[in-house]
Amino acid sequence: MTFLDFGAPIAGAPDNVLRTDLSRRVYQALQKRKDFEFVAIRSLAAEKSPSDVLIVDALSDGVPSKNDLGIKYRERLALVFPHDKWQRPDVRILRKGFPVTPHQNENLDGGPRSICLTEESWELARCRWTATNYLNDILYWLERAARRELHSEDQPLEELFFLAPAELILPASWGTNAARNRLAIAHSRQTGDGRFVYFAETVEKHPAAPPADLLVIQTALVPNPMLELPPRDLGDLSEWLGERGVDLRVSIDAFLRSKFEGHTFSHAPHQRAFVLLVEIPIARDSSERAEEVRRKAFFIGQDFISVGLIMGFIDNFENTLVLNSMRKGNKLLADEWKSIRVAPIEVHHRLTAETAQSHSGHYDRLRRGVIVGLGSLGSSISMNLIRGGFADWTFIDHDHIKPHNLVRHQAFGSQVGVPKSEIMAAMANDVIEGSAAPIVQRVTESNLAEGLVEFEGKELIIDATAGVEFSLAYSRSETGSRACSVFLSPNADYSVLLGESLARDVRLSELEAQFYRALIQNKDLADFSQLPGGRIRTGGSCRDHSMVMSGADVNLHAALLSSQILRFSSNPEARIRIWKNDRETGATQCLKVQPSDARQSTTGSFTMRWDSKLEETLQSLRESDLPNETGGILIGLLDLVAQEIRIVEALPAPPDSAKSPGTFQRGLDGVGEELIRISKLTGGRVIYLGEWHSHPPNCSTSMSTRDEILLSQIADFQAAEGFPALMLIVGDSGVQVYLQEALDD
Known part of the structure; x- marks a missing residue:
């Protein structure tokens, strides 16, 4: 066998000529090993990396005697120890004709090839480096190379060249x-x-x-x-x-x-x-x-x-x-x-969408989406989705960046005065070319109806606006694209996702009502609408104010919501999720609310909407008081423009109510306080709508004369605000909703 000449010969006792602690430790270890034979000490006088060199023969019993690569039982190697302790020790192959295998590298000095023993950084490896393990790793490398086992299936293939300038x-x-x-x-x-x-x-x-x-x-x-x-x-x-x-x-x-x-x-x-x-x-x-x-x-x-x-x-x-x-x-x-x-x-x-998806671990690409509302939350979610490879988006927002927006928005100071949708589309296209298009416009029910904003053919519409106006308008549209709504609580402790079913048989307006019911019922959500930091005025208009909320809070919830939007989009079912972040520990809890099937009836020009869960609640309250009648108040959401009433909840009978098998008279105890609590919790959205009561077994849900008188009295009460009055009757056959409209003066 012939060998490459490497390093300069050096005379003298090892303790005198070896300059590094590692080379001395390996030399001492070699004296005790039978699977290595020491040959010579040499030195490298390279200007940038002078080194000690130990020439050895490695004797590896684990190398198969007839391996097809031709790796020998005895292989000559140069063990290189740079004088700079922050440089990794090297192992050079000296036998001419040693086969080319994975995990070999050419060297910048043009000398013999190196073998790669580990992917671990030297800064970390040196913390537990020993001479014994170093020599064992060399033998293990030779054995695995001879068996063609150096490169695992899940390991990327080697690079071709050293890093270019x-x-x-x-x-x-x-x-x-x-x-x-x-x-x-x-x-x-x-x-x-x-x-x-x-x-x-x-x-x-x-x-x-x-x-x-x-x-x-x-x-x-x-x-x-x-x-x-x-x-x-x-x-x-x-x-x-x-x-x-x-x-x-x-x-x-x-x-x-x-x-x-x-x-x-x-x-x-x-x-x-x-x-x-x-x-x-x-x-x-x-x-x-x-x-x-x-x-x-x-x-x-x-x-x-x-x-x-x-x-x-x-x-x-x-x-x-x-x-x-x-x-x-x-x-x-x-x-x-x-x-x-x-x-x-x-x-x-x-970067392409496909590459971004593979690096993000996403494989079901969400295409052709729309994000309405590119404020603090919307801007963060939009960039999370774009960076995840979910491209082909339309960004819609009518507003522009103001200086105070920079606290929480993805925009920069140089973009003050630029429309938010244009900023975010430009940022998205800078990450993945052609991934987003902006529309500077407020989406209203009128331009939805006129088709001025195209939503048909999109896979998902995301409402990230700060209000409910778009969700309500979109719920009344007959486009085939499902939508979800994402928002934060005023104190930024909570985030919420409401998602329509793929078939759109459960829409955002119905999900909003069901969300409010969960908010009213669940004591753990009692602080949802608290404003510990209050509001800050940002302009002269009465609407020019901003909540106290940090960018870190927005980004935390935006990351969670971005991930959940993708999971929602791959499932055809409707979804209601509420997450609460514990500021002290950072832990996040999730409340899952099972969406219910929608119900509705029409009286005159008004449509009344409720859901199957409300019917279950009413039947349960009725059965718990049989043979007596029972009842309470109805609360919900009123939209006079769309002439829609969405019943959120039927509250149980107050404790001072009078109940009997043939009559029910609702009491007043705690009713006013409960309505105030609900109004504060829902930002004034959920209001008093009317009354409900049960009928005895074997009785229909039709109104009696007494019921008709009661509905007229409720209508008189509601007329003070010009609101219609509701009466709901629950019986053996289900529920029946009656409405009496207010008469304008």
Whole structure:
């Protein structure tokens, strides 16, 4: 066997010549091992990384004697210990002909290849590094390499080259179409560590930018890629490509012919970069199909005309550049082209929705959505969804950014005065090109009816506005797109998601009523509407005020709601969820409210709506008092414009009520206080609607004469505010709702 010569010989006792603690510890450990033989001590005098070197033979019983790779029982290695303690010890392979395997790296010093023992950072690994484990890891690496077990199935394949000093960002739309050779370098920037990043766009998108001449080459399949030094000139690149099935001269010749077809050149194009982009299919084994295609690029040190002249593929005939018809190249300059420098470039694509989804762990892409309301909550949710790869959104908001919005909004100070929807669409498109379109408009029932805002064909409509106006208007629309509403409590301790069923047989307006019932019934939600910080006036109008709420609170709930919106969107059922955050511990509790089926009846021009859960409550209250009649008050939501009444809850009979098998007289004890509590808890939305009472068994739910008198009395009471009056009767056959409208003076 023959070995590579590595390091400079050094004379003297080990304790005197070894400079590092690690090398001395390994030398001592070698004296006690039978599976390593010490050969020599050497040194590396590299300016940036002087090192101690121990030359050893590793004797590995675990290496199969007839392994197909040809790894030997005895392998000579150089153990390298940099004098800088913050640099990782290295292991170099010294036997000539050692096979190429995964987890080997070429080195910047051009010396023998290294083996990679661990992915762990040296800062962490050095905390528990021992000489014994270090030597054991070397033997284990040799055994696994011989058995082809170094690279686990779930581990990414190795990179091809060491990190290049520049990066090229291709457009997201760049692919296999005919336009992929038509690129321009739109702009560039230098990073903090001195690297350059070049941003390429299509010529059509940036016609004023200097175009780049792009030659795209695809190699043969590369199995088990190994990290190595990138080519430094066209000669190195030609050799590297030749080993992978590509003749660079033939590729450049074909490229030049395509450039000259239909064009005449009198001189080299000014300020045009010549870029060679190599597509490299890679796999874990030569018998496999490509697992992925890696792209590497090289800036050529000359423009394509100059390269063609030097290679002899172009002639200068009477100040006109023409293709050399002989196609054999210039024999006098046969090797000069090989010395043309090339600069390696890392290649990346702009983020796409598909890439964002794979990195986020999302696989069911939500497409064609609308977000209405791009305030604090809406702006955070919109960016969470965009960054998760859920693209193709329409952002709708009529308002613009004001200075105080910057406390909680995703916008920046330079965007004050810009419409919120335009800001968020621009930010979204900067993350994923073409992912959002803005509409600066208030969505009302009238422009919904006129079709001025298109919601048909969208998969999900998200209402993130600060009010209920859009949800109510959208509930009355007959578009097929389901919607959800997300909002925070005034104190930012709670967040809520109300989601329609896929069939829209349970709509936002009904879910709002059911949410309010949960709010009224559940004592754990008693502080939902508290305003510990109060409000801050932000302008001269009576409406110009803002709640005291931190951006951290908004972002916390926005993250949770973004995740829950995606889960909701993949389920056809309606949903009501309420989350409470414990400010002291950070723990979040979830209250699940099961949505109920909708019910309705119509009297005159009014539609009364309630749900099956309310019917169950009424029947339960009735049965608990049989054979007596019972009753109480009805509370709910009133919309005089839409002429809709949504019954939220039927309160039980006050304790001072009079009950008998044939009559019921509601008491007054606690009723006023309960209505005040409910009004505060629901922000004044839920109000008194009328009365309910039960009928005895075997009696219909039709009104008696006494009931008719009672409904007239309720109507007189409600007339003080111009509201209609309700009476609900529950009996054996179910419930019946009666309405008497107020008469205008």
